[in-house]
Amino acid sequence: MKVEEGTTIVARATPRGSATAPFSRPGANERAMSRSRKPSWLKTRPPSGERFTEIKSTLRDHDLHTVCEEANCPNLGECWSGHDGPGTATFMLMGDRCSRGCNFCDVETGGMEPLDPEEPANVADAVAEIGLDYVVLTSVDRDDLQDQGASHFAETIRAIKERDASILVETLIPDFQGETALVEKIIEAGPDVIAHNVETVERLQWPVRDRRAGYEQSLSVLRQVADESDAFAKTSIMLGVGEYDHEVYQTLADLRAVGVDVVTLGQYLQPSRSHLEVSEYVHPDAFDTWQRVAEDELDFAYCASGPMVRSSYRAGELFVERVLRAGDDRDDAATAVDADGDR
Numbered sequence: 094m095k096v097e098e099g100t101t102i103v104a105r106a107t108p109r110g111s112a113t114a115p116f117s118r119p120g121a122n123e124r125a126m127s128r129s130r131k132p133s134w135l136k137t138r139p140p141s142g143e144r145f146t147e148i149k150s151t152l153r154d155h156d157l158h159t160v161c162e163e164a165n166c167p168n169l170g171e172c173w174s175g176h177d178g179p180g181t182a183t184f185m186l187m188g189d190r191c192s193r194g195c196n197f198c199d200v201e202t203g204g205m206e207p208l209d210p211e212e213p214a215n216v217a218d219a220v221a222e223i224g225l226d227y228v229v230l231t232s233v234d235r236d237d238l239q240d241q242g243a244s245h246f247a248e249t250i251r252a253i254k255e256r257d258a259s260i261l262v263e264t265l266i267p268d269f270q271g272e273t274a275l276v277e278k279i280i281e282a283g284p285d286v287i288a289h290n291v292e293t294v295e296r297l298q299w300p301v302r303d304r305r306a307g308y309e310q311s312l313s314v315l316r317q318v319a320d321e322s323d324a325f326a327k328t329s330i331m332l333g334v335g336e337y338d339h340e341v342y343q344t345l346a347d348l349r350a351v352g353v354d355v356v357t358l359g360q361y362l363q364p365s366r367s368h369l370e371v372s373e374y375v376h377p378d379a380f381d382t383w384q385r386v387a388e389d390e391l392d393f394a395y396c397a398s399g400p401m402v403r404s405s406y407r408a409g410e411l412f413v414e415r416v417l418r419a420g421d422d423r424d425d426a427a428t429a430v431d432a433d434g435d436r
Contacts, residue, residue: 132374134400135360154219183229183265184216186249187242191233193303197292197331199364205237213249217256227410228253230284231265236305241267243275250282261285261417263327265404271310273317280322286355286413287318288327290404291348294340301334301369312351319352325394325413327355329404332380334361335372341383345391354394355412358383359402375400394423395430 185200187208194202209215220228230249235242250262263286269275279287293301295308311328319326328348330341341358348356358380363371380398387396395412415426 131362134377135362135374183231184219184249186212186216186230186232186246187235188233192236193234193305195292195302195306196300196369197302197334197361197364199368200233205233205235208235208238208242208245213245213252216249217252220253220260221256225260227261227263227414229263229265229410232267234267234303236270240275240278241269241272243269243278247278247282250279250284254283261410261414263288263410263413265290266314268306268310268314270305271313276314276317277321280318280324284324285417286325286327287322288329288355288404289314289318290329291315291344292329293331293334294336294344295347296340297334297336301331312347315348315353316351319354325354326352327357327404328353329357329359331361332358332375332383333371333373334369342386345383345387345393349391349393356387356393356396357402357404358387358396358398359404360400388427395427 188206190201190204190206191198192202192205216230230246232242232246246264246266250264253260253262262284264279264284265288266276266279268289289311291308291311292298292306298306298308315326315328318324330344332341345356360375360380361369361371363369377400380400380402384396384398387393387398397412411430412426415421415429416423419426421429
């Protein structure tokens with residue numbers, strides 16, 4: 094594996110918990126940068142444009158939420174405005190308040206309301222109005238519900254597919270506390286991509302994630318998706334929360350071992366001063382290196398890696414579309430997306 098200058102990558106996986114595991118630490122200059130202003134490569138333009146306005150209006154008309162807005166995604170304007178297509182939005186199901194309190198997330202915690210039985214139909218209506226041919230669905234955690242909202246999530250998938258079977262549906266699901274029967278409900282609804290985010294390396298699951306989440310629990314969800322469905326299994330990792338390079342490599346190796354096809358890596362950005370602090374602003378060159386490690390060394394089907402990449406990222410969608418809709422093989426699809434400059 095070729096290592097870019099200025100990055101430290103450990104080119105082998107080591108057993109978790111090993112006392113002899115390689116140990117690399119972000120440099121002092123990079124760590125100090127986390128306490129200064131954001132570097133130039135993290136600057137984005139505010140969302141605007143006719144297409145952005147149309148999508149926002151449609152969402153409000155149907156009383157729907159998006160994780161794009163609730164989590165203050167930096168790519169909101171880019172995704173909603175579209176590239177050469179209709180644009181995309183990630184619908185957030187089951188309300189705008191979560192039963193968990195992850196320290197990186199800007200979604201409000203507590204005060205959950207009853208599920209809206211009209212939401213699956215409303216989402217399907219909005220998808221038709223906006224004209225999407227690739228839909229991303231996610232949700233808050235609803236540990237307060239008997240089935241944690243799995244049936245509601247599955248019903249939304251079916252509502253979209255029943256209206257237009259050609260629409261590709263990507264789902265970003267909770268861990269459902271590791272209950273296999275609830276994950277199975279999602280699988281049986283027939284989405285084309287099933288994602289569940291491991292978020293960070295094993296050592297940092299807490300304080301990054303809520304204590305009810307966990308590394309092995311997330312791996313078990315992804316393993317079930319890979320073993321029991323025909324959907325792409327997908328996950329995402331944030332960098333800049335205090336992880337070490339060897340831990341990132343180990344996490345990627347663990348994810349590939351359970352059958353994950355697609356992985357995204359992006360820079361963690363602090364939503365407010367009350368959230369987890371940024372440990373490091375990772376240079377774009379390091380993200381490029383991780384992309385090559387994931388695809389060339391660990392054999393992921395596709396990796397989108399960059400400071401502004403998020404789990405529901407347009408490049409990943411373009412890859413899936415080329416494989417499932419255009420019939421490209423995975424290598425050709427990845428090459429084509431790279432050539433379009435959407436990595």
